Amino acid sequence: MQKYVQESVYVQTIDEYNALAPEKKTSFTIIVVQLGVPFAGAVLKDQVASNTNLKWVHTLSSGIDGFVAVEEFKNSPIPLTNAKSAFSTILGEFIALGVLFHTKHV
Numbered sequence: 001m002q003k004y005v006q007e008s009v010y011v012q013t014i015d016e017y018n019a020l021a022p023e024k025k026t027s028f029t030i031i032v033v034q035l036g037v038p039f040a041g042a043v044l045k046d047q048v049a050s051n052t053n054l055k056w057v058h059t060l061s062s063g064i065d066g067f068v069a070v071e072e073f074k075n076s077p078i079p080l081t082n083a084k085s086a087f088s089t090i091l092g093e094f095i096a097l098g099v100l101f102h103t104k105h106v
Contacts, residue, residue, distance in 0.1 A: 009024070009028075011043075012037075013039070014038075014039035014042060014043075017039065017043055017046075025046070025047070025050065025051065026050055026051045026052070026053060027051075027053060028047065028051060028053060028054060029053050029054065029055045029056070030054075030055065030056045030057075030058065031043070031044075031047055031054065031056075031057055031058070032057075032058045032059070032060065033057060033058070033059050033060070033067075034059070034060045034061065040066065041066060041069065041070050044057065044067065044070050044072075044073050045070050045072050045073070048070070048072040048073045048076050048078065049072050054078055055078065055079075056078065056079055056081070057073070057078055057079070057080045057081075058080070058081045058082070059080065059081075059082045059083065060083055061082065061083060062082055062083050062084045063082075064080060064082055067080055
């Protein structure tokens with residue numbers, strides 16, 4: 001990853017995000033958002049509204065409902081990618097194990 005990413009910032013709270021210098025907030029070209037985080041929508045809204053360098057948004061979840069609920073992002077040309085199917089195999093194996101556990105007492 002270091003080959004492609006020169007710098008990264010990881011924030012866990014809205015206070016940490018708000019504490020970033022304005023020039024830092026508007027320097028991101030890619031943001032990766034975990035939608036389950038309560039402030040993800042606010043960060044996305046702020047980035048789309050104020051960061052002209054933003055070229056791509058990626059979510060670590062498979063659902064995108066929370067992203068399209070942010071009108072600023074929904075109406076922007078910024079592409080969104082997600083983790084759809086990233087966990088499909090693992091979940092399938094877990095379900096198969098559950099079936100075997102309950103039917104064959106594995």
